[in-house]
Amino acid sequence: MLNKARTLKDILWFFVFFGLVAGIFRLWFGLGATTNLTDSVPWGLWKVLNMIAGVALSTCGFTIGFLVYVLRVEKFKPLIKPAIFVAFLGYGSSCFALLFDIGLPYRFWHPLFMWNEHSFLFEVFWCVMLYFSVTFIELMPNILEKYKLKKTVGFLHKITIGVVIIGISLSTLHHSSLGSLFLITPYRLFPLWYSSLLPVYFFTSAAGCGIMFLIFVKILYSKLYNPVSVFGEQTNGKVPVVCSLNRNDGNTATKEYGKDMPMLSSLSIVGASLLAIYLILKIYDLFRLNLFNTLLIGTWESWIYILELLLTAVLPLVLVIIKKSRRSPYGLGTATFSASLGLALNRLDVGIIGYFRDAGSAYFPSLTEWALGIGVIAAAALVFLFVAENFSIFDEQWKVYKINKGIFKASFDTINRVWQAALHSGLQRTTIIGVFVLPIAFVLMYPQYKSDKGIYVVPASGLNTIRSILIINANTPGMSTEFPHLKHQETLGKEQSCIECHHISLPDDKSTPCSRCHRKMFEKTLIFNHEMHKGWVAADRQIPGLQPENKTCAICHLPGLPKDINSAVGCMECHKEDIHVANTLNLPKQFLYADSYFYVMHKRCIGCHQERKQGVNKPNLDQCSNCHQSYYTQYETKKELYGSLASD
Amino acid sequence: MVAVLMDITKCTGCEKCVLACIEKNNLNLEKSYFDRITARDGLSSDRFLSINKIDKDRFARLSCMHCLDPACISACLVGGITKSPKGAVIYDPDKCIGCRYCMLACPFHIPRYEWNVTKPFMKKCNLCYDRIKDDELPACVEACPNKAIVFGDRNKLLKQAHRTINSKPEKYLQHVWGEKEYGGTSILCISDIDLAKTGWSDKPVTPIPHLTEPLIEKTPVIGLTVGGFLVGLNWIIRRRMEFSGQNGETKNQTKKEDGQGDA
Numbered sequence: 001m002l003n004k005a006r007t008l009k010d011i012l013w014f015f016v017f018f019g020l021v022a023g024i025f026r027l028w029f030g031l032g033a034t035t036n037l038t039d040s041v042p043w044g045l046w047k048v049l050n051m052i053a054g055v056a057l058s059t060c061g062f063t064i065g066f067l068v069y070v071l072r073v074e075k076f077k078p079l080i081k082p083a084i085f086v087a088f089l090g091y092g093s094s095c096f097a098l099l100f101d102i103g104l105p106y107r108f109w110h111p112l113f114m115w116n117e118h119s120f121l122f123e124v125f126w127c128v129m130l131y132f133s134v135t136f137i138e139l140m141p142n143i144l145e146k147y148k149l150k151k152t153v154g155f156l157h158k159i160t161i162g163v164v165i166i167g168i169s170l171s172t173l174h175h176s177s178l179g180s181l182f183l184i185t186p187y188r189l190f191p192l193w194y195s196s197l198l199p200v201y202f203f204t205s206a207a208g209c210g211i212m213f214l215i216f217v218k219i220l221y222s223k224l225y226n227p228v229s230v231f232g233e234q235t236n237g238k239v240p241v242v243c244s245l246n247r248n249d250g251n252t253a254t255k256e257y258g259k260d261m262p263m264l265s266s267l268s269i270v271g272a273s274l275l276a277i278y279l280i281l282k283i284y285d286l287f288r289l290n291l292f293n294t295l296l297i298g299t300w301e302s303w304i305y306i307l308e309l310l311l312t313a314v315l316p317l318v319l320v321i322i323k324k325s326r327r328s329p330y331g332l333g334t335a336t337f338s339a340s341l342g343l344a345l346n347r348l349d350v351g352i353i354g355y356f357r358d359a360g361s362a363y364f365p366s367l368t369e370w371a372l373g374i375g376v377i378a379a380a381a382l383v384f385l386f387v388a389e390n391f392s393i394f395d396e397q398w399k400v401y402k403i404n405k406g407i408f409k410a411s412f413d414t415i416n417r418v419w420q421a422a423l424h425s426g427l428q429r430t431t432i433i434g435v436f437v438l439p440i441a442f443v444l445m446y447p448q449y450k451s452d453k454g455i456y457v458v459p460a461s462g463l464n465t466i467r468s469i470l471i472i473n474a475n476t477p478g479m480s481t482e483f484p485h486l487k488h489q490e491t492l493g494k495e496q497s498c499i500e501c502h503h504i505s506l507p508d509d510k511s512t513p514c515s516r517c518h519r520k521m522f523e524k525t526l527i528f529n530h531e532m533h534k535g536w537v538a539a540d541r542q543i544p545g546l547q548p549e550n551k552t553c554a555i556c557h558l559p560g561l562p563k564d565i566n567s568a569v570g571c572m573e574c575h576k577e578d579i580h581v582a583n584t585l586n587l588p589k590q591f592l593y594a595d596s597y598f599y600v601m602h603k604r605c606i607g608c609h610q611e612r613k614q615g616v617n618k619p620n621l622d623q624c625s626n627c628h629q630s631y632y633t634q635y636e637t638k639k640e641l642y643g644s645l646a647s648d
Numbered sequence: 649m650v651a652v653l654m655d656i657t658k659c660t661g662c663e664k665c666v667l668a669c670i671e672k673n674n675l676n677l678e679k680s681y682f683d684r685i686t687a688r689d690g691l692s693s694d695r696f697l698s699i700n701k702i703d704k705d706r707f708a709r710l711s712c713m714h715c716l717d718p719a720c721i722s723a724c725l726v727g728g729i730t731k732s733p734k735g736a737v738i739y740d741p742d743k744c745i746g747c748r749y750c751m752l753a754c755p756f757h758i759p760r761y762e763w764n765v766t767k768p769f770m771k772k773c774n775l776c777y778d779r780i781k782d783d784e785l786p787a788c789v790e791a792c793p794n795k796a797i798v799f800g801d802r803n804k805l806l807k808q809a810h811r812t813i814n815s816k817p818e819k820y821l822q823h824v825w826g827e828k829e830y831g832g833t834s835i836l837c838i839s840d841i842d843l844a845k846t847g848w849s850d851k852p853v854t855p856i857p858h859l860t861e862p863l864i865e866k867t868p869v870i871g872l873t874v875g876g877f878l879v880g881l882n883w884i885i886r887r888r889m890e891f892s893g894q895n896g897e898t899k900n901q902t903k904k905e906d907g908q909g910d911a
Contacts, residue, residue, distance in 0.1 A: 016883050030765055039757075043752055070885070103747075103748070107744070116721075116722075116727035117864070118722045118860075119724060119749070121723065165875055168878055173870060177867070181749075184723055185752060186717055186856070188755070196859075199863070269870060278760040406828070466693070537657075
């Protein structure tokens with residue numbers, strides 16, 4: 001039990017240190033160097049996973065508050081403290097992660113004074129901020145009562161119900177508004193996810209999954225610190241005692257779990273019924289917007305949509321409806337974990353994945369993004385564990401555990417001792433983790449050098465002095481091959497051939513991959529010079545006669561068939577030895593480097609032109625059209641020739 | 649309200665407007681050359697305006713459309729984007745916090761972000777609002793050698809556009825792009841080929857903010873309704889508990905009811 005918590009904490013510290021380095025890099029180098037965000041996908045992991053999903057999973061504060069304070073369901077009273085605490089942590093960590101995501105973090109206070117009441121983001125900002133303060137006020141008594149400030153605690157208790165009601169109103173507003181954020185992108189978001197009901201979806205799913213997440217946290221907490229309360233009395237370590245105490249039907253013997261399980265399973269029914277509403281609304285919306293074609297067409301979006309719905313609603317519902325799994329901590333744990341995961345996936349879908357098709361490019365978060373995103377969550381979990389160990393959050397009898405189990409060494413009368421107890425034992429281990437992780441994280445996440453000119457192409461290295469043969473890597477780091485540059489040049493049209501491969505506007509001035517021309521190597525393409533091959537084959541086979549190339553047909557084409565591409569042998573039959581892969585690392589270092597074509601042209605020509613422009617009083621000398629005038633027409637004719645080859 | 653009218657048939661793709669734009673806005677020329685190749689639509693934080701080849705010998709201008717009812721203005725949470733009296737959509741870097749919601753909201757995918765710097769801002773065309781304020785032409789319009797883009801009052805330009813396409817129906821398509829799209833934009837286009845490729849779309853005619861603003865006006869109402877409902881609900885339940893409490897249940901409940909008197 002103790003070891004489990006320790007191992008978990010060590011892992012969490014690992015992520016925290018990683019995230020720490022990521023956060024520093026983000027602030028030092030800026031967004032572009034550390035994230036994979038682009039102009040097409042402006043919202044990434046931090047905003048969507050940490051902020052939108054994180055806030056959605058922390059709804060338990062207001063749902064449990066509603067159940068306990070407004071509806072007066074006394075049964076759930078023991079959960080109110082953890083619920084508010086989880087909400088506080090969730091909101092706190094979300095806002096903290098958001099600070100790294102916005103471009104100018106030091107201006108986070110701007111919306112306080114600069115208002116635009118037409119913006120849903122503005123509403124979200126205010127509601128989240130106010131609600132965060134509300135959870136803080138709700139949380140205060142739990143912390144203060146340790147330090148015997150009875151007057152303040154009494155006052156705070158008095159205003160509890162008012163604060164709770166304000167909190168619920170605020171939550172209703174901002175959870176629906178988080179959905180409304182995406183209402184502004186009707187032509188960008190994928191139609192499966194865009195719906196005018198988005199605010200309702202966001203609210204119901206957040207409320208349902210928030211409850212599920214709280215149950216999951218409670219089960220996890222019990223597993224670590226207090227298994228008896230959820231998992232029942234244990235014999236042989238982990239296996240719960242099997243009792244035949246079932247009074248209703250004597251046929252089956254049921255496992256008797258801990259005293260908190262009935263409460264958790266009845267709470268799960270509340271959460272599951274909210275998820276059922278969510279599921280029904282989703283299915284209704286499919287009918288309303290007539291989206292079945294989009295759903296069943298089999299795009300990857302539709303698969304993700306189905307997976308997301310299964311995880312969020314269907315699987316938890318099934319597991320909760322089945323009595324046996326609802327009453328077992330394992331069944332309930334699976335259901336709640338799946339709901340939480342599904343919710344996170346849903347928010348990622350609406351916030352990121354649904355935009356891929358419109359953006360025309362996909363986005364996968366960089367290592368730094370993952371590190372910071374997970375690091376913030378890990379830090380929140382560490383705070384949770386710290387508070388759970390030192391304050392009475394989950395159990396009223398936390399002092400009893402302290403004495404009985406001997407987890408806690410010091411008593412907690414003064415804050416100094418709390419501090420000591422938390423740090424003393426773990427400090428050394430944490431330091432060791434830090435010493436190991438920080439340099440690794442530094443090396444792994446240090447942003448690659450990105451110059452403003454954007455030229456970061458691995459140059460080709462020449463095999464001979466005139467660079468007629470180059471060693472190229474074709475955009476595959478580590479692998480390279482010999483590329484007869486001069487031969488290609490001659491075959492493709494001498495001086496005018498450069499444009500065939502080089503200046504075709506590949507992103508980042510990447511070198512042209514061989515497959516651009518050679519992908520149809522086995523077919524009849526422009527790259528295959530039939531006339532030349534006839535001669536080569538004849539020379540190779542030493543066929544005698546006046547016109548030996550006319551006797552070579554049967555060598556490549558199968559006899560008895562029409563002499564076309566289908567009856568020809570593959571290129572690799574003869575050229576197996578021509579194409580061989582070498583490793584750049586083994587090559588001697590004295591190879592001369594060849595610059596990329598774009599670099600050469602723009603450095604040499606433009607540089608001169610810009611110089612001359614000032615000297616000769618010719619202001620237009622450095623305009624692109626001086627070189628590129630004929631570019632379009634050339635390109636067009638090539639395009640017509642090559643057809644699909646050049647078009648992509 | 650001012651506008652820019654572009655005649656696609658007159659543009660030769662010389663990109664002098666782009667150069668003028670770069671010069672006027674003091675942008676990085678070298679990076680701009682590079683961005684022309686790398687960016688999908690030629691726009692970047694150093695290129696507010698791009699000329700894209702959309703067909704053989706047909707070039708379309710792409711820049712901020714300066715919508716009449718822009719989504720970005722409705723989206724910006726600090727009110728950092730405003731519409732100038734003459735109709736240009738202007739961005740105020742002093743207010744921006746860098747949330748990039750405008751980039752998500754724009755239906756034309758126009759706003760660009762300075763990803764490479766540590767103190768980044770959003771970048772886009774501002775219709776040279778400091779020049780048109782003094783009745784000067786925007787830099788791009790001034791630079792155009794073929795008069796393919798014309799600057800003037802929006803209503804007059806619309807009339808001119810309709811006159812042009814009506815006088816030569818065999819040449820032009822009978823549609824003025826920008827007249828109704830997303831509630832109307834200040835960049836108008838007439839063309840002899842369909843402009844659906846260039847970001848224009850003839851389907852939507854409602855301004856984007858109309859999707860969200862009616863909803864956000866209801867926000868205080870919803871908040872108060874929920875609050876009032878909860879207070880009422882709490883009151884009813886408390887009353888019911890008081891009655892049952894009279895039958896002598898627990899001290900705990902009466903104690904709590906004292907605490908909730910203030911609510």
